[in-house]
Amino acid sequence: MSDATTPPGVAELPAILGALQDPVRLEMVRRLGNAGTAVRCTDLYETVGKSTASHHFKILREAGVTERVMVDGNIWQRLRTEAMDEAFPGLLTAVIDAANQDLDPTRK
Amino acid sequence: MSDATTPPGVAELPAILGALQDPVRLEMVRRLGNAGTAVRCTDLYETVGKSTASHHFKILREAGVTERVMVDGNIWQRLRTEAMDEAFPGLLTAVIDAANQDLDPTRK
Numbered sequence: 001m002s003d004a005t006t007p008p009g010v011a012e013l014p015a016i017l018g019a020l021q022d023p024v025r026l027e028m029v030r031r032l033g034n035a036g037t038a039v040r041c042t043d044l045y046e047t048v049g050k051s052t053a054s055h056h057f058k059i060l061r062e063a064g065v066t067e068r069v070m071v072d073g074n075i076w077q078r079l080r081t082e083a084m085d086e087a088f089p090g091l092l093t094a095v096i097d098a099a100n101q102d103l104d105p106t107r108k
Numbered sequence: 109m110s111d112a113t114t115p116p117g118v119a120e121l122p123a124i125l126g127a128l129q130d131p132v133r134l135e136m137v138r139r140l141g142n143a144g145t146a147v148r149c150t151d152l153y154e155t156v157g158k159s160t161a162s163h164h165f166k167i168l169r170e171a172g173v174t175e176r177v178m179v180d181g182n183i184w185q186r187l188r189t190e191a192m193d194e195a196f197p198g199l200l201t202a203v204i205d206a207a208n209q210d211l212d213p214t215r216k
Contacts, residue, residue, distance in 0.1 A: 013210040017129035017203070023122045088209055094202035095125070101196055102121040 010064030010080065010087045019063035024048055025056045026099050029065060029079065033096035038069045038078040065092070118172030118188065118195045127171035132156055133164045134207055137173060137187065141204035146177045146186040173200070 010016060020026055028044040045053045057077060060066040064083060068075045084092045118124060128134055136152040153161045165185060168174040172191060176183045192200040 013203075013206050014129050014131045014134055017125050017134070021122050021125035021129050026122055026125070088202075088206035090198070090202045091206045094196075094198045095121075098121050098196035098199045 010083050011062070013088065016063050016065060016084075016088070016091075019059050019065055020095055022056065022059075024053075025060055026095075028056060028060065028077070029092075030096055030099035030103075032066065032077060032079045033092070034100070038071060038076040040071075040074065040076050044077060118191050119170070121196065124171050124173060124192075124196070124199075127167050127173055128203055130164065130167075132161075133168055134203075136164060136168065136185070137200075138204055138207035138211075140174065140185060140187045141200070142208070146179060146184040148179075148182065148184050152185060 011019075020029060024045060024047065031044050032039055041053065041057065045056070048056070057066065057068075060077075061068065064080060064087075066077050067080050069078050070076075079092065081092060119127075128137060132153060132155065139152050140147055149161065149165065153164070156164070165174065165176075168185075169176065172188055172195075174185050175188050177186050178184075187200065189200060
């Protein structure tokens with residue numbers, strides 16, 4: 001497993017929140033957060049096609065939220081948890097917790 | 109001091125993150141968070157005009173992040189900290205902390 005593209009740092013906060021505010025991308029990040037490890041791309045979305053998903057992965061990657069890793073010759077996605085926590089402590093966890101909360105039907 | 113418009117709940121997470129991802133709105137929320145109380149509208153922005161600021165305040169309000177309060181006959185803005193914390197514990201604090209961090213020149 002080796003990193004294919006790892007940006008040196010994470011983006012500035014508006015770009016990160018901009019990456020996270022899309023429902024498809026938020027769900028990708030929520031699943032990655034709950035998995036706690038790299039996840040096969042196709043396990044991270046259902047409601048969009050492959051090329052749309054690639055576009056969303058790119059936005060997350062350019063914001064520094066995720067990175068691509070090679071697993072058995074395939075590209076998987078992984079959260080850049082350490083880099084994010086270093087830049088903005090607690091933010092990613094709060095967003096993932098909120099995303100899990102947002103799916104909880106007992107909340108409203 | 110009485111609430112002029114208080115939506116019953118906060119919006120869903122993508123709408124909240126969408127409200128927060130704009131740099132002007134993020135700065136408004138950061139200042140409100142640091143103030144810890146209602147703040148006069150004109151103390152919450154500098155880089156935009158009054159009508160643009162009103163538009164931004166509306167988006168924050170419609171997401172349930174802020175509310176308007178009347179102070180001496182003027183409209184001030186206030187974070188809906190309790191409602192936000194009830195819906196998404198820790199999220200608003202994490203975003204405000206991150207916004208303060210994002211301004212820290214020693215970070216990068």
